[in-house]
Amino acid sequence: MNLDLPWLALGSFASGFGSLYLLAQLRAHWDKPGARWFVATIVTQTGWCFSYGAALLVFDPTLRLALEMVSWLGIIWIGFCFLSFALGYTGRTNVLESGWYRAVAVLPLAGTALVVTNPLHTVVWQGFRVVPTAGSAGADYAVLPVGLLTIIVAMLFVSFGTLLVFDTVVSYGPLYRREALAVGLSPIPPGAGVLLWAGGVGLVPAVNLTTLLFLPHIALDLYAFVRSDMFEFHPATRRAGERAAIHDIATPVAIVDEQGRVVNLNPAAERMLGVDKREGLTEPLNSFLAGDDIATDGGSSRASIEAGGRHREFKVRQTALRDEAGTQLGYTVVFQDITDEIRRERRLEVLNRFLRHNVRNESVVIQARAELLAGELDGEQSDHAATIERSVSRLVDSGQKARTLAEAGAGDAGLESVALADLATGVVESAREEYGGSVTVEIPDDLRLTTQPALLEILLTNLVENALQHVPDAVVTVGAKVDGDDVVLTVSDNGPGVPEHELGVLERGRETDLNHGSGIGLWLVRWTATTLGGDLDFDTNDGTTVTVRLPQERTAAEAA
Known part of the structure; x- marks a missing residue:
């Protein structure tokens, strides 16, 4: 054995220690996607470097051959480990865990068996002999076709893994371009x-210089994976997100080409259409719909689809698919199930008609008869009739408010420029005539806002009426001022304040059996304020002050 360490062996040992340093730097990321396979790659690389460095110091043919076999195992397994790392790192765990990829592991296993048993059959190499080279124990032998094939397979693994990592990371854009x-x-x-x-x-064919050339490889990996934290922001997150955004969501999604032929279906779309994706590929999407055709024009439409013997209604939205050059390739078609929504709308329409006509008409009859009885009866009986008349009157009034809100709508057709002082004065005069009390309007005459006047009138009417109805000898002030791009509208009274349980119902946004509001007035205030794009606030420290902040110039898009 030559105890003078030659430069070839020193280079191999340097690569081994460099690999160990890279391994230590990545210790904090060993639990990241693909990292364990990267560790396996570096461990294989480290073993290869140290074993070959030792081999260059050994001139005994038997021991030199054994160490040469270890180098061969490094060649065989480093490619498979690196490809496995690339699949895990880029989020392709479905491939990594698939049965066919496990079958691919047969290749390095077979290569390992051939290398270890080569002295028996010599199909990988033959004619092995130790050749002193540059002070090192070189090796001269003929690599046979099976050996060359083994090396080529390993290099293909490395090449394919490199392409996966390179392509995926480049798709991040400038973030990791240099890395x-x-x-x-x-x-x-x-x-x-x-x-x-x-x-x-x-220059030295008897020596494998690969272990020396691991030095620049290690330096580049240190730059890419340690300096820039590429393991901290790995592509697997985005790939999983893309898969979840289409494949895992419950919303049916179909990818079609420009002719409307199916290119891909997510599982939800397969269930909706009652077709297996493999059978549906290249078939027109319209062929799976019941009676309704979808025009592949990038627009929105509605479609009736029969799934499991039941008809479902869907809102269909299309988004154009384009490549980086802007060339249109097809459409992403998203199906939103609106069957239940349509049924609810129809039930609400029926209920609304019933309330508007039947209940209102019957209430008016009861109110009129109660009023007649109150006038004809005397004493306690007259009081009972008057109570009935007042209760029915409140019921009719609440129905009128709800109907007004329903009919007002929320479309952009209702947008107008409104003189707030004039609108408020009209509301106040009407309320004062009905309920009495003192109401003052403190709004500049030139204050205008673009809004939906019908809803704004409902809002003001209910605020003023609420104060006059519930506060004896009420003193109410309606004020407004401009604050930036908003109009701040206030309605204040001198009463005891809105009860906490009433405000609690509004804050929670729903009523319960044990905690409910006393009427529809405050709900109308909240609904109209929200529809007008405003913010609502109640201050009950000294009387009640309701503040509504509204946009002064509301656009049609905002109203819609």
Whole structure:
């Protein structure tokens, strides 16, 4: 054994220690996607470097051959480990865990068996002999076709893994562009070394220079994976998000080409259409719909689809698919099930008609008869009739308010420029005539806002009436001022304040059996304020002050 460490062995040992340093730097990321396979890659690389460095110091043919076999195992397994890392790192765990990929592991296993047993059959190499080279124990032997095939398979694994990482990371854009270049370049030096050695090309063909060429490979990996935290922001997150955004969601999604032929279906779309994706590919999407055709024009439409013997109604939205050059390739078609929504709308329409006509008409009859009885009866009986008349009157009034809100709508057709002082004065005069009390309007005459006047009138009417109805000898002030782009409208009274349970119902946004509001007035205030794009606030410290902040110039898009 030559105890003078030659430069070839020193270079191999340097690569081994560099690999260990890279491994230590990545310790905090070992639980990241693909990281364990990357660790396996570096461990294989480390073993290869140290074993070959030792081999260059050993001139005993038997021990030298054994160490050469370890180097061969490094060549065989480093490609498979790196490809596995690339699949995990880029989020392709479905491929990594698939049965066919496990079958691919047979290739390095078979290569391992052939290398270990080569002295028995010599199908990988033959004619092994130790050749002193540059002070090192070189090895001269003929690599046979099976051996070359084994090396080529390993290099293909490395190449494919490099392409996966390079392509995926580049797709991040400028974030990791230089790091992606480093990842793409890092396998080139050792890969070239393997191919030159296998082909017997180079200044020292009896020595495999691959382990020395791991040094630039390690430096590039340190730059890519340690300096820039590429393991911290890995592509697997985005790939999982893309899969969840289409594949895992409950909303049916179909990808079609410009002719409307199916290119892809997510599982929800397969269930909706009652078709297996493989059977549906290249078939027109319209062929799976019941009676309704979808025009592939990027627009929105509605479609009736029969699934499981039941008809469902869907709102269909299309989004154009384009490549980076802007060329249109097809459409993403999203189906939103609106069957239940349509049924609710129809039930509400029926209920609304019933309340508007039947209940209102019957209430008016009861109110009129109660009023007649109150006038004809005397004493306690007259009081009972008057109570009935007042209760029915309140019921009719609440129905009128609800109907007014329903009929007012929320479309952009109702947008107008409104003189707030004039609108408020009209509301106040009407309320004062009905309920009495003192109401003052403190709004500048020139204050105008673009809004939906019908809803704004409902809002003001209910605020003023609420104060006059519930506060004896009420003193109410209606004020407004401009604050930036908003109009701040206030209605104040001198009463005891709105009860906490009433405000609690409004804040929660729903009523319960044990905690409910006393009427529809405050609900109308909240609904109209929200529809007008405003913010609502109640201050009950000294009387009640209701503040509504409304946009002064509301656009049609905002109203819609």
